[in-house]
Amino acid sequence: GAVVSQxxxxxxxxxxxxxxxxxxxxxxxxxxMFWYRQFPKQSLMLMATxxxxxxxxxxxxxxxxxxxxxxxxxxxSTLTVTSAHPEDSSFxxxxxxxxxxxxxQPQHFGDGTRLSIL
Amino acid sequence: GQNIDQPTxxxxxxxxxxxxxxxxxxxxxxxxxxxxxxAGEAPTFLSYNVLDGLEEKGRFSSxxxxxxxxxxxxxxxxxxxxxxxxxxxxxxxxYQLIWGxxxxxxxxx
Numbered sequence: 001g002a003v004v005s006q007x008x009x010x011x012x013x014x015x016x017x018x019x020x021x022x023x024x025x026x027x028x029x030x031x032x033m034f035w036y037r038q039f040p041k042q043s044l045m046l047m048a049t050x051x052x053x054x055x056x057x058x059x060x061x062x063x064x065x066x067x068x069x070x071x072x073x074x075x076x077s078t079l080t081v082t083s084a085h086p087e088d089s090s091f092x093x094x095x096x097x098x099x100x101x102x103x104x105q106p107q108h109f110g111d112g113t114r115l116s117i118l
Numbered sequence: 119g120q121n122i123d124q125p126t127x128x129x130x131x132x133x134x135x136x137x138x139x140x141x142x143x144x145x146x147x148x149x150x151x152x153x154x155x156x157a158g159e160a161p162t163f164l165s166y167n168v169l170d171g172l173e174e175k176g177r178f179s180s181x182x183x184x185x186x187x188x189x190x191x192x193x194x195x196x197x198x199x200x201x202x203x204x205x206x207x208x209x210x211x212x213y214q215l216i217w218g219x220x221x222x223x224x225x226x227x
Contacts, residue, residue: 043218044217112159
């Protein structure tokens with residue numbers, strides 16, 4: 001159980017393109033989803049926390065106008081990287097927490113999206 | 119500030135036992151998680167501790183001492199596929215997950 005699907009797994013596109021990444025919880029409802037980015041050989045960096053039906057909370061230094069997050073339902077959150085540039089190339093990973101309770105629920109991760117901007 | 123410390127890299131031999139330590143200083147405590155992350159892949163959940171003591175799950179065990187701000191992940195009967203990074207994460211009083219930088223575990227034959 002607790003499967004999170006992330007799509008696409010890999011994107012290669014030209015500079016200036018906007019890229020949309022989807023994160024779905026397949027067998028549970030997720031009130032909260034998280035978006036991370038990870039550079040090679042570095043740890044996860046939280047970009048934003050997405051709550052269903054409300055605006056995302058962005059971490060300091062993350063541009064909300066560049067990284068648009070929509071959490072329209074209890075099973076779907078999307079991250080759109082607008083006008084992507086080579087410095088946005090990274091591994092983007094989403095995670096979700098199940099609705100039931102708050103204490104011991106781990107974050108379940110999608111498989112990640114490797115974004116390469118040429 | 120909030121801080122989680124774990125060794126950057128460890129090396130162990132196939133079939134042996136290895137212990138990966140994690141110390142933390144956070145604003146409150148609502149549980150500690152261990153995740154495994156293979157290179158180029160997303161993390162996968164391994165264990166959760168919220169009370170002091172040892173949680174055993176197959177070849178993997180995780181220990182917590184809240185008074186010491188300390189946890190360890192114990193891996194027994196190491197296999198080559200256990201080569202990965204192991205991430206320690208603590209949920210603080212705001213239920214935010216604070217991540218350690220990860221420990222890269224190298225298994226040698």
